[in-house]
Amino acid sequence: MRPLVLAASTSLLVLAAACGANGQAAGTAAPGGPVETRPANGANQTPAFAGQTRAPGVRTEVPMAHTVIASGLVHPWGLALLPDGRWLVTERPGRLRIISAGGQIAEPITGLPAVDGRGQGGLLDVVLSPTFAADRMIYWSYAEPREGGNATSVARGILSADGASVGSVQVIFRALPVYDGDKHFGSSLAFAPDGTLFITLGERSDAPMRPQAQDLGSHMGKTIRINADGTVPSDNPFVGRAGALPEIWSLGHRNVQGLAIAADGAVWTVEHGTRGGDEVNLDRAGLNYGWPDVTYGIEYRGSPINAGLTAGEGSEQPAYYWDPSIAPGGMALYDGAMFPAWRGNLLVTALKDKHIARLVIENDRVVGEERLLTDLGERIRDVAVAADGAVWVITDEDNGKLVRLAAE
Numbered sequence: 388m389r390p391l392v393l394a395a396s397t398s399l400l401v402l403a404a405a406c407g408a409n410g411q412a413a414g415t416a417a418p419g420g421p422v423e424t425r426p427a428n429g430a431n432q433t434p435a436f437a438g439q440t441r442a443p444g445v446r447t448e449v450p451m452a453h454t455v456i457a458s459g460l461v462h463p464w465g466l467a468l469l470p471d472g473r474w475l476v477t478e479r480p481g482r483l484r485i486i487s488a489g490g491q492i493a494e495p496i497t498g499l500p501a502v503d504g505r506g507q508g509g510l511l512d513v514v515l516s517p518t519f520a521a522d523r524m525i526y527w528s529y530a531e532p533r534e535g536g537n538a539t540s541v542a543r544g545i546l547s548a549d550g551a552s553v554g555s556v557q558v559i560f561r562a563l564p565v566y567d568g569d570k571h572f573g574s575s576l577a578f579a580p581d582g583t584l585f586i587t588l589g590e591r592s593d594a595p596m597r598p599q600a601q602d603l604g605s606h607m608g609k610t611i612r613i614n615a616d617g618t619v620p621s622d623n624p625f626v627g628r629a630g631a632l633p634e635i636w637s638l639g640h641r642n643v644q645g646l647a648i649a650a651d652g653a654v655w656t657v658e659h660g661t662r663g664g665d666e667v668n669l670d671r672a673g674l675n676y677g678w679p680d681v682t683y684g685i686e687y688r689g690s691p692i693n694a695g696l697t698a699g700e701g702s703e704q705p706a707y708y709w710d711p712s713i714a715p716g717g718m719a720l721y722d723g724a725m726f727p728a729w730r731g732n733l734l735v736t737a738l739k740d741k742h743i744a745r746l747v748i749e750n751d752r753v754v755g756e757e758r759l760l761t762d763l764g765e766r767i768r769d770v771a772v773a774a775d776g777a778v779w780v781i782t783d784e785d786n787g788k789l790v791r792l793a794a795e
């Protein structure tokens with residue numbers, strides 16, 4: 388094992404500990420030190436406040452273990468719990484399936500519209516309507532093939548009693564403009580306690596599209612809030628502003644694939660940075676989260692982004708950021724009974740870094756971080772909490788898995 392080179396500012400001891408309980412990998416940081424021990428890409432960038440990155444490492448003392456429930460899924464993306472304990476799982480090539488808690492994978496559900504499955508596109512998130520028990524309505528996001536390219540859309544439909552098909556399918560949101568690309572579609576879905584539906588989007592990545600994250604006339608790089616039927620809530624922040632799309636909740640995002648809404652209505656989003664600059668944001672109405680004018684991290688090719696500016700007038704600071712990037716996918720707020728100490732924590736999946744980041748939140752700031760499921764060794768795409776408090780994830784692999792993490 389090659390020794391890690393630490394930045395001078397991090398006075399950490401790196402323990403070459405063996406892989407121990409809870410799947411902690413060798414080379415984890417000293418107790419109380421941050422779990423991140425690699426040097427930052429934005430070497431000259433400093434956080435806006437203490438604890439905005441590299442929060443103190445914390446450790447769950449409860450023994451836990453994971454079980455692979457199902458495998459053979461092709462790049463599963465979205466995971467949603469049905470009331471009977473089975474799971475709805477999307478596969479990016481365009482399939483939606485029900486998987487039992489015992490691992491039985493059903494045939495794809497029929498009736499979904501076509502997707503553009505190229506690159507990062509395809510069938511993406513899935514959520515149940517808050518009124519699912521009464522109407523069996525489900526909502527899903529996808530890269531929709533459009534004239535001249537594609538864009539993210541959200542549809543809803545009624546899941547048949549036998550779970551084999553969806554009917555009465557309606558497209559309730561179509562992101563604009565259309566673009567012929569295969570990256571940064573977002574798109575996670577969650578209902579707020581007031582019944583509105585939040586949709587996170589990306590800015591399509593390519594240089595000509597990137598500035599649209601700041602353009603209120605474009606849905607790109609925005610968080611969206613609509614009613615369950617696709618209409619615009621009258622109290623959205625840009626309703627009535629000339630030139631602004633009324634579905635917009637917040638702006639200045641790069642590619643948001645994780646979303647969790649607390650019982651009090653607080654909206655948390657997590658987005659991909661470039662090389663460094665993955666962000667957790669407390670996503671508030673009408674605010675600007677900076678991209679691409681203000682950000683941590685550097686371009687993939689190594690140059691600064693907007694001269695390396697990490698703060699600016701009118702630009703919200705992230706609640707937390709990672710540099711280097713972990714490549715965050717889905718996110719859940721833990722509210723289960725199995726791990727009482729985790730209640731109110733954010734669970735963020737890491738694709739590139741192949742773990743779940745457990746973030747301890749106090750007063751809207753991150754005060755502790757732990758890496759879970761490091762022993763699985765797969766890109767983790769989405770996370771959800773079952774009724775008993777166990778944590779379930781899907782992995783973004785050719786042979787993708789549904790995995791349960793539980794106390795032993």
Ligand SMILES: [Ca+2]
Pocket residue numbers: 465466512513575576717718769770
């Ligand atoms: Ca999800």
Ligand SMILES: [Ca+2]
Pocket residue numbers: 639666676677678681682703704705
């Ligand atoms: Ca930002």
